[in-house]
Amino acid sequence: MSKRQNGEGTLRKRKDGRWEGRFNAGVDESGKPKVKYILAKTQAECAKKLKEAIELYERDRVISERCTFLTNPNPTLSEWSRIWLDSYCKGIIRDSTYENYEFFFERYLNPRIGDVQLRSLTTIMCQQVLMDLYTHGRLIDTSKGKAGTGYSLKTVKNVKIAFQACLQKAEDEDLIPKNPVKGVKLPKLQKKEMKTLKVNELSAFLNETIRSDCYEFYFLEITTGLRLGEILALEWEDLDEENKTIRVNKQVRRSKNGLEVSTPKTQASIRTISISDECLRLLKGLKSRMPVGTKLMFPSPVSGTYYDPKTITHRLHRIQKRAGVPQIRFHDLRHSFATLSIEQGMDIKTISHMLGHTDAGFTMNTYMHVTDAMQQNVADTMGRLLTAKKDDKRKKVVDFPA
Numbered sequence: 001m002s003k004r005q006n007g008e009g010t011l012r013k014r015k016d017g018r019w020e021g022r023f024n025a026g027v028d029e030s031g032k033p034k035v036k037y038i039l040a041k042t043q044a045e046c047a048k049k050l051k052e053a054i055e056l057y058e059r060d061r062v063i064s065e066r067c068t069f070l071t072n073p074n075p076t077l078s079e080w081s082r083i084w085l086d087s088y089c090k091g092i093i094r095d096s097t098y099e100n101y102e103f104f105f106e107r108y109l110n111p112r113i114g115d116v117q118l119r120s121l122t123t124i125m126c127q128q129v130l131m132d133l134y135t136h137g138r139l140i141d142t143s144k145g146k147a148g149t150g151y152s153l154k155t156v157k158n159v160k161i162a163f164q165a166c167l168q169k170a171e172d173e174d175l176i177p178k179n180p181v182k183g184v185k186l187p188k189l190q191k192k193e194m195k196t197l198k199v200n201e202l203s204a205f206l207n208e209t210i211r212s213d214c215y216e217f218y219f220l221e222i223t224t225g226l227r228l229g230e231i232l233a234l235e236w237e238d239l240d241e242e243n244k245t246i247r248v249n250k251q252v253r254r255s256k257n258g259l260e261v262s263t264p265k266t267q268a269s270i271r272t273i274s275i276s277d278e279c280l281r282l283l284k285g286l287k288s289r290m291p292v293g294t295k296l297m298f299p300s301p302v303s304g305t306y307y308d309p310k311t312i313t314h315r316l317h318r319i320q321k322r323a324g325v326p327q328i329r330f331h332d333l334r335h336s337f338a339t340l341s342i343e344q345g346m347d348i349k350t351i352s353h354m355l356g357h358t359d360a361g362f363t364m365n366t367y368m369h370v371t372d373a374m375q376q377n378v379a380d381t382m383g384r385l386l387t388a389k390k391d392d393k394r395k396k397v398v399d400f401p402a
Helices: 043-066 077-089 095-113 123-136 153-172 199-211 215-224 228-232 277-288 309-323 330-343 348-355 360-366 368-387 390-395
Strands: 010-013 019-027 033-040 245-248 251-255 258-262 271-274
Touching (some): 019 043, 033 043, 077 095, 077 153, 095 258, 199 215, 199 309, 199 330, 215 277, 215 330, 228 251, 251 309, 309 330, 330 348
Antiparallel strands (some): 019 033
């Protein structure tokens, strides 16, 4: 038997000609030493495999001592994702984000590679799983011979975000040497053309809301650009009649537990916005028609509590159809408010505040199509001014667009 340094194990040649390596791997439940064995054809190969086995054992031992929440130092993706969600996400990130992450693993990732150990995950494996979701990831009805269609690129990118964050924490805890999802490449997300209603379409739409008995709701939306969850959560105490403002500090959202009221998505979303005289008049009239003590500004006539966002969406599409205007999402009414505000000369910073954006740069990038057209208008006006004849310049008054 070959003598080796402490912690390096021992080597010996067996009667059958193979080489055997062994090392102590802690103790069992009864306190007796546990010995692990390595077999190889040559002494050099056995020494190499023995060294690797000892290093892996020491690595797992350190992980087990440090990460006491682990029952297995080399967990599967399914095991680790559960630990990650419960230990690193729950109560730390927003409830809606947590639910989305949990859904991504339960629906998309764990059914496909949940049984794979973290150390066995490779970039190509992660690449193939995510691209499979994109190309034909939906459930396939094999009984009818139908091929499944792919999920949207936006959905797949959101799954990747959760997947990468989960494995990054595994890398931080030394469970894996490198995060394999970092190397995954997905197609570029093409920005969809923004849909908005023009002034004449908004007029037709609002006229139909009068007949549908929801004029105040949509007048407030179109003149403030509130998010759907924000406007559904408004209470009468949020209205300051004297200063003509509305305080936005909560939102209604649908979770797996039903409708919930939570704080807005960012700190910038907690804001106080101004409303017009006409909007204030309409809201005061609406309040006067409600039973005394009504808390919500726009309660559901069925339940008397919060509206379900899905109900608003279905109703919106019916109103649009009756009004003869293009069918758009509720969120596109928010875009309509922003677009019209910019076209009327309102500064980006003010619009950004009213929309609850984190910074004006995001607002500028989102509505670049509007600001580009306005810049071109100014450029054309300057060009005409500077190329005009001297005599014409003395007489001409240049009006810059607002």
